Amino acid sequence: DAKTTQPTSMDCAEGRAANLPCNHSTISGNEYVYWYRQIHSQGPQYIIHGLKNNETNEMASLIITEDRKSSTLILPHATLRDTAVYYCIVRDPGDGMRFGAGTRLTVKP
Amino acid sequence: DVKVTQSSRYLVKRTGEKVFLECVQDMDHENMFWYRQDPGLGLRLIYFSYDVKMKEKGDIPEGYSVSREKKERFSLILESASTNQTSMYLCASSLSSGETQETQYFGPGTRLLVL
Numbered sequence: 001d002a003k004t005t006q007p008t009s010m011d012c013a014e015g016r017a018a019n020l021p022c023n024h025s026t027i028s029g030n031e032y033v034y035w036y037r038q039i040h041s042q043g044p045q046y047i048i049h050g051l052k053n054n055e056t057n058e059m060a061s062l063i064i065t066e067d068r069k070s071s072t073l074i075l076p077h078a079t080l081r082d083t084a085v086y087y088c089i090v091r092d093p094g095d096g097m098r099f100g101a102g103t104r105l106t107v108k109p
Numbered sequence: 110d111v112k113v114t115q116s117s118r119y120l121v122k123r124t125g126e127k128v129f130l131e132c133v134q135d136m137d138h139e140n141m142f143w144y145r146q147d148p149g150l151g152l153r154l155i156y157f158s159y160d161v162k163m164k165e166k167g168d169i170p171e172g173y174s175v176s177r178e179k180k181e182r183f184s185l186i187l188e189s190a191s192t193n194q195t196s197m198y199l200c201a202s203s204l205s206s207g208e209t210q211e212t213q214y215f216g217p218g219t220r221l222l223v224l
Contacts, residue, residue, distance in 0.1 A: 043215035
């Protein structure tokens, strides 16, 4: 069972910020939130992860609500190459990745 | 950069054949994983390994076996391929880091067609 809920699809204009939401209302205290993306016919690519604090790296920012029941992945300036399926994953320690259906993000010119 | 490579991008086999899918990682990671990905079902964990010669069943191990003779290599074996094993197979690796959650890095995938 996927522990997360994401919208099926989203569109974003090129150059704008893409904000991808994820609900994980049953997350437990020691579980991290991970984000991956998968461009067509390629393996999943790691983006970012966090526990409770907001995180930022060269690819994206991750905003986690104070109650940890939801999070948002932000791509600050989306490009056409960011078109992909984005997966939000909540992991049990030492367990494999359980990917749900993800959000299909389409960046439009 | 972590590099995870898989022996083939595309593979076509016949029903009943024995199939070997190879995965190699170059970052001295302890943990390695095999998944399959099917439309509408997401990624499902087949087997994983935390060390050489160790293996653990994932969610869907039936019809598969694995081998980890060297730290950098993790092989997935389909003993007798069947058409329902037509899928995209993904290998991943991660570093063991005690209590902190380790990030998994994925290979490019092998798209297997069983006729």
